[in-house]
Amino acid sequence: MITLTHYLILSAILFCIGLFGALSKKNAVAILLCIELMLNAVNINLVAFSRYLTPAEFDGHVFAIFIIVVAAAEVALALAIIIAIFRQRNTSVVANLHWLKW
Amino acid sequence: MSELVLTIAFYILALLTISSALGVVFCRNIVHSALCLVVTFIGVAGIYFTLQADYLALTQILVYGGAVSVLIVFAVMLIQRGTIKQTNLFSRHIITAGVIAIAMLIVIVRILLLQQWTLSTRSVPEETITGIAKLMLTRYAISFEITAVLLLVAMIAAIVIGKEVKESK
Amino acid sequence: MIEIVWLIPFLPLIAFVLITFLVGKNRMVSALTAILAMAGSLIISVGLAVQVMSFGITMEHPREFAIKWLQLPGLYLEMGVLIDPLTVIMLLVVTLISLLVFIYSVGYMAHDPGFSRYFSYLALFTFSMLGLVIANNYFQMFVFWELVGLSSYLLIGFWYQKNSASAANKKAFITNRVADFGFLLGIIILFLYFGTFNCGQLAGAIGASADLNFLTLAGVLVFIGPVGKSGQFPLHVWLPDAMEGPTPVSALIHAATMVAAGVYLIARGYILFASSAETLQIIAVIGGWTAFFAASIALVQQDMKRILAYSTLSQLGYMVMAMGVGSMTAGMFHLTTHAFFKALLFLGAGSAIHALHEQNIMKMGGLYKHMKITTYTMLIAALAIAGVPPLAGFWSKDEILTAAFTHGNYNLFILALVTAFMTAFYMFRMVFLAFYGERRGEGSHIPHESPLIMTIPLMILAFFSIVSGFIGLPFLENGFSTWVYFHEPHHTVVNWGIMLSSVGVGLLGIYLAWLMYYQKSISAAKVAQTFPGIYKLLYNKYYIDEIYSWLFEHIVLKLAAAFNWTDRHLVDGMAHAIADGTRLIGRKLRLAQTGNLQTYALVLFAAVVLLILLAGSPVLGGVR
Numbered sequence: 073m074i075t076l077t078h079y080l081i082l083s084a085i086l087f088c089i090g091l092f093g094a095l096s097k098k099n100a101v102a103i104l105l106c107i108e109l110m111l112n113a114v115n116i117n118l119v120a121f122s123r124y125l126t127p128a129e130f131d132g133h134v135f136a137i138f139i140i141v142v143a144a145a146e147v148a149l150a151l152a153i154i155i156a157i158f159r160q161r162n163t164s165v166v167a168n169l170h171w172l173k174w
Numbered sequence: 175m176s177e178l179v180l181t182i183a184f185y186i187l188a189l190l191t192i193s194s195a196l197g198v199v200f201c202r203n204i205v206h207s208a209l210c211l212v213v214t215f216i217g218v219a220g221i222y223f224t225l226q227a228d229y230l231a232l233t234q235i236l237v238y239g240g241a242v243s244v245l246i247v248f249a250v251m252l253i254q255r256g257t258i259k260q261t262n263l264f265s266r267h268i269i270t271a272g273v274i275a276i277a278m279l280i281v282i283v284r285i286l287l288l289q290q291w292t293l294s295t296r297s298v299p300e301e302t303i304t305g306i307a308k309l310m311l312t313r314y315a316i317s318f319e320i321t322a323v324l325l326l327v328a329m330i331a332a333i334v335i336g337k338e339v340k341e342s343k
Numbered sequence: 344m345i346e347i348v349w350l351i352p353f354l355p356l357i358a359f360v361l362i363t364f365l366v367g368k369n370r371m372v373s374a375l376t377a378i379l380a381m382a383g384s385l386i387i388s389v390g391l392a393v394q395v396m397s398f399g400i401t402m403e404h405p406r407e408f409a410i411k412w413l414q415l416p417g418l419y420l421e422m423g424v425l426i427d428p429l430t431v432i433m434l435l436v437v438t439l440i441s442l443l444v445f446i447y448s449v450g451y452m453a454h455d456p457g458f459s460r461y462f463s464y465l466a467l468f469t470f471s472m473l474g475l476v477i478a479n480n481y482f483q484m485f486v487f488w489e490l491v492g493l494s495s496y497l498l499i500g501f502w503y504q505k506n507s508a509s510a511a512n513k514k515a516f517i518t519n520r521v522a523d524f525g526f527l528l529g530i531i532i533l534f535l536y537f538g539t540f541n542c543g544q545l546a547g548a549i550g551a552s553a554d555l556n557f558l559t560l561a562g563v564l565v566f567i568g569p570v571g572k573s574g575q576f577p578l579h580v581w582l583p584d585a586m587e588g589p590t591p592v593s594a595l596i597h598a599a600t601m602v603a604a605g606v607y608l609i610a611r612g613y614i615l616f617a618s619s620a621e622t623l624q625i626i627a628v629i630g631g632w633t634a635f636f637a638a639s640i641a642l643v644q645q646d647m648k649r650i651l652a653y654s655t656l657s658q659l660g661y662m663v664m665a666m667g668v669g670s671m672t673a674g675m676f677h678l679t680t681h682a683f684f685k686a687l688l689f690l691g692a693g694s695a696i697h698a699l700h701e702q703n704i705m706k707m708g709g710l711y712k713h714m715k716i717t718t719y720t721m722l723i724a725a726l727a728i729a730g731v732p733p734l735a736g737f738w739s740k741d742e743i744l745t746a747a748f749t750h751g752n753y754n755l756f757i758l759a760l761v762t763a764f765m766t767a768f769y770m771f772r773m774v775f776l777a778f779y780g781e782r783r784g785e786g787s788h789i790p791h792e793s794p795l796i797m798t799i800p801l802m803i804l805a806f807f808s809i810v811s812g813f814i815g816l817p818f819l820e821n822g823f824s825t826w827v828y829f830h831e832p833h834h835t836v837v838n839w840g841i842m843l844s845s846v847g848v849g850l851l852g853i854y855l856a857w858l859m860y861y862q863k864s865i866s867a868a869k870v871a872q873t874f875p876g877i878y879k880l881l882y883n884k885y886y887i888d889e890i891y892s893w894l895f896e897h898i899v900l901k902l903a904a905a906f907n908w909t910d911r912h913l914v915d916g917m918a919h920a921i922a923d924g925t926r927l928i929g930r931k932l933r934l935a936q937t938g939n940l941q942t943y944a945l946v947l948f949a950a951v952v953l954l955i956l957l958a959g960s961p962v963l964g965g966v967r
Contacts, residue, residue, distance in 0.1 A: 074184045077287065078184065088278050088279040088282075089192070091275045092199060092272060095271035095948065096264050099262050102204060112214065112215070115218070119230060124291065127297060127298045140234065144238075144241060146328070152336035155335075156336060166940065172938045270949075278948070281959070
């Protein structure tokens with residue numbers, strides 16, 4: 073018997089794994105991958121709620137589609153930026169990109 | 175019967191998703207991470223299927239598993255120099271991040287378990303796509319259009335940023 | 344005249360301003376401005392005196408004018424004028440002697456480059472002194488008291504290029520400052536207790552008050568002012584050094600007027616001192632001891648001006664002692680007569696010094712042949728101070744002795760009598776050594792008599808030294824004692840025994856000096872050798888200066904060093920600590936800005952978790 077709670081816990085686990093990765097990876101692309109994980113987790117959440125709370129309405133699905141779109145655009149842009157930085161500084165290790173400090 | 179199938183399917187897919195997610199985070203090789211991410215996407219699509227969100231699952235596979243994955247692999251290839259073996263290491267924040275992540279997880283799970291959801295008893299319609307389309311073009315029409323513009327903008331921006339800057343003579 | 348009393352100090356003030364800012368370039372005009380201002384003040388004072396006598400203004404019924412200066416809740420300051428016979432006598436003395444000194448100075452300072460500056464300072468001084476005398480409240484008096492001290496500082500250090508002069512004026516100012524501190528404390532606690540600074544109101548309040556302890560305390564504190572200003576022991580040390588200033592300055596300030604300000608203060612506030620027998624006793628003892636002590640030092644000094652300085656200290660001691668034994672009248676009377684003959688002594692000494700360019704009496708001598716006027720006027724002044732009748736000094740000194748005797752202070756009476764003997768002795772020692780005998784010392788040029796502009800004031804002063812005693816003759820119906828008094832007008836008692844003893848003692852002193860220094864039948868050197876210890880003690884002024892230096896070095900400077908350390912290390916240390924602490928915190932906090940976005944994200948999520956925990960703790964049931 074799979075209830076809403078199962079899906080929510082699954083999505084929470086995915087989210088936290090993604091969070092862990094985003095906060096602790098050195099490679100910029102890796103961080104991006106983990107952000108994708110987080111977004112997917114959120115999507116699962118949305119769809120699960122839509123299915124269990126309002127099965128006849130599809131607002132959750134629509135929201136999820138929008139998130140997928142935005143995520144895709146964001147990945148494209150983020151990778152473009154990373155490539156540009158890499159061309160300039162020859163590094164993709166995040167710790168080396170430290171010019172936002174005092 | 176379908177209950178049982180659903181349950182088993184859910185657990186298998188959940189296991190798959192979670193293990194590949196762990197693979198994304200813990201692989202030393204960035205290409206392995208990227209490929210694990212693809213598996214994760216497919217796992218998530220499977221989850222969508224168990225939730226009877228068929229259109230969404232297909233969109234997921236198409237967009238994520240198709241376009242985004244390829245994009246990521248391309249980017250990885252463009253960036254990495256030298257040996258690809260140790261390109262995805264942990265930084266020195268690993269412990270702190272671990273603590274935070276676990277804390278977050280415990281808190282969220284605890285809240286979830288305490289919560290009483292008022293579940294609806296209605297059943298899901300056969301086709302989701304008509305419902306989605308109806309919503310998209312009526313209630314969320316503006317968001318739809320803006321998303322289209324957003325995609326255009328992102329595309330142009332990505333091209334501009336990613337262009338190689340030629341030395342002008 | 345009464346209405347323009349305020350003009351009396353204002354004329355010299357205007358002179359000061361004019362000389363300093365306008366006519367200073369022209370020497371003669373500067374001198375003329377000062378002299379004219381002083382003459383004006385003198386005329387007004389004389390007119391005032393006439394009016395006071397004819398209007399019947401007495402000590403019990405003075406006239407007072409005042410304007411409001413500052414009024415705050417709990418504080419009322421006024422500027423005003425108080426006119427009674429005491430004021431009038433002081434005004435007359437100050438203006439007359441100032442005028443004579445001004446005229447004398449034109450001749451004495453004729454070759455000095457700072458001529459105009461000198462007259463501007465003198466004008467400032469007379470303004471301050473006259474303002475002090477007419478003040479109707481102690482606060483105003485204190486302001487002018489300080490101003491007088493400032494003028495004294497300026498004038499003592501007139502030849503500031505000399506190290507000794509600048510050291511002397513600092514000493515004078517600082518010693519006076521110590522005294523002024525006591526004075527200020529006194530008037531402040533009087534103000535706090537009675538609520539007013541006004542002389543008349545305070546007199547009424549003090550008379551009605553029965554708090555003896557407080558009145559004694561206030562009296563002693565206020566008395567500290569005159570101890571400094573009038574050179575009583577132990578704050579007498581500045582007066583002999585003040586002789587570094589020009590001689591006319593010594594005559595005016597340190598003989599006749601400024602040092603008399605202390606005595607005047609005691610007279611003005613006499614009800615405060617008279618209210619407590621202990622205060623009076625302290626005053627009398629200090630006065631009597633000062634008189635004896637200073638006279639003893641004068642016996643062996645060789646610098647002419649120093650002898651006169653110690654003589655002034657001694658006579659001031661007499662005045663203070665007179666006030667202390669209970670006779671305000673006697674003190675004021677002696678102040679008046681002393682002003683004349685002491686000014687004369689100083690100006691005459693100035694004349695001799697000017698002629699010989701020498702101050703050591705051991706190197707002078709034989710002046711009587713060439714400087715007749717100076718010699719004879721000095722002789723008159725010496726006779727006056729020795730207390731030979733019918734000159735002025737005899738009457739006033741006799742009144743003091745009588746007062747001491749009749750009020751039962753027999754010890755002080757004996758002391759005063761011995762001091763009178765010493766006074767006559769040292770004064771005539773000085774006269775015989777400086778003016779008579781053969782010319783000692785180097786320099787072959789014949790000294791000539793000083794110009795008229797210097798000798799005329801001498802003669803005028805000699806005249807007053809003779810006649811000024813007559814206003815206080817004990818045989819008079821309406822003498823001084825019926826005019827300036829405390830409590831009630833009284834008639835001086837005539838005590839033939841005291842009169843004869845004071846005359847006898849004075850003549851004895853003169854005879855001894857004649858024997859030792861004129862006839863040379865007793866050798867002064869032999870006497871000094873017979874008592875070597877005493878001689879050394881007296882010659883070195885009882886080593887008081889050395890004691891003070893030692894005390895200052897070991898106590899005051901050490902204390903100051905301790906305070907300096909506290910200020911530098913504790914007080915400043917705290918300020919530095921705060922600054923350094925802030926800088927340290929800043930330095931450490933700065934490290935949080937790593938520039939690494941991941942770090943920021945970490946912190947962000949940590950905060951989110953914490954917030955959820957905090958906000959959701961009721962839901963979570965106190966997890967963690």
